[in-house]
Amino acid sequence: MGAREVLNSTRVLVTGGTSGLGRAMAAALSEAGARVALTSRDSARAHEVAAQIGAVGVPMDVRDEQSVQTGVDAVYDALGGLDVLVANAGIGMRTVNPRFMTDPQPFWEVAPAGFRDVVETKVTGTFLVARAVAPRMLAADGGRIVVISMNEQTMTRRGFTPYGPSGAGVEALARVMAADLAGTTVTVNLLLPGGATATGMIPDGTPGEVRDRLLDPGIMGPPIVWLCSDESAGVHDQRIVATEFRG
Numbered sequence: 001m002g003a004r005e006v007l008n009s010t011r012v013l014v015t016g017g018t019s020g021l022g023r024a025m026a027a028a029l030s031e032a033g034a035r036v037a038l039t040s041r042d043s044a045r046a047h048e049v050a051a052q053i054g055a056v057g058v059p060m061d062v063r064d065e066q067s068v069q070t071g072v073d074a075v076y077d078a079l080g081g082l083d084v085l086v087a088n089a090g091i092g093m094r095t096v097n098p099r100f101m102t103d104p105q106p107f108w109e110v111a112p113a114g115f116r117d118v119v120e121t122k123v124t125g126t127f128l129v130a131r132a133v134a135p136r137m138l139a140a141d142g143g144r145i146v147v148i149s150m151n152e153q154t155m156t157r158r159g160f161t162p163y164g165p166s167g168a169g170v171e172a173l174a175r176v177m178a179a180d181l182a183g184t185t186v187t188v189n190l191l192l193p194g195g196a197t198a199t200g201m202i203p204d205g206t207p208g209e210v211r212d213r214l215l216d217p218g219i220m221g222p223p224i225v226w227l228c229s230d231e232s233a234g235v236h237d238q239r240i241v242a243t244e245f246r247g
Helices: 022-031 041-054 064-077 112-138 162-182 219-225
Strands: 011-014 035-040 056-059 084-087 144-149 186-194 240-241
Touching: 011 022, 011 064, 022 041, 022 219, 035 041, 035 064, 035 112, 056 064, 064 112, 084 112, 084 219, 112 144, 112 162, 112 186, 144 162, 144 219, 162 186, 186 219
Parallel strands: 011 035, 011 084, 035 056, 084 144, 144 186, 186 240
Antiparallel strands: none
């Protein structure tokens, strides 16, 4: 079977798909034959990146219920339905502390607005998009939701408020979603890289020895393609680590 036939036009939505892990996954899915829609708060950016990888760009602010509903409607119109949601959208620590790798900031120095933005994008955003998609998947008698998470060490690491708590929150949310959907035709699974990745979330001043250990975002390609394929049919409520994936 050729690379373009693996997913056979499976319809996938990747939130936050214009950079980092999201773009890597969207590109891998498109290369494997999926019909991909990706989102960004920036409409021009969504369309620009989508054109580069053969996807559909959809403007969406995952923090906003109306924007999510409008964006999901646009995805269904463009793709004719949806088979898989990859809930990836998130904001890194740079927005809260540009020097978080070398100068950790205690939680009491974190600005409330910065805290809310990170948590609302990752946790509330995943909730809103999954809430909009799950009923449609159930009505269509099938679908998959993949929630992008992080290492547990990152969730509790010194100086990682609010990024760590946002990861813990979205992981708990995914497990509850999986429990709610148990016994239905919709599956929910978690996927994480297994280490820090070389994305725009890493500060410019990060030491070279640290940068050398960063994972390529492309590590997410094989497991996300597998999770969208027939080979993973019936896989539910699993936590899959990309560095350990041997599918």
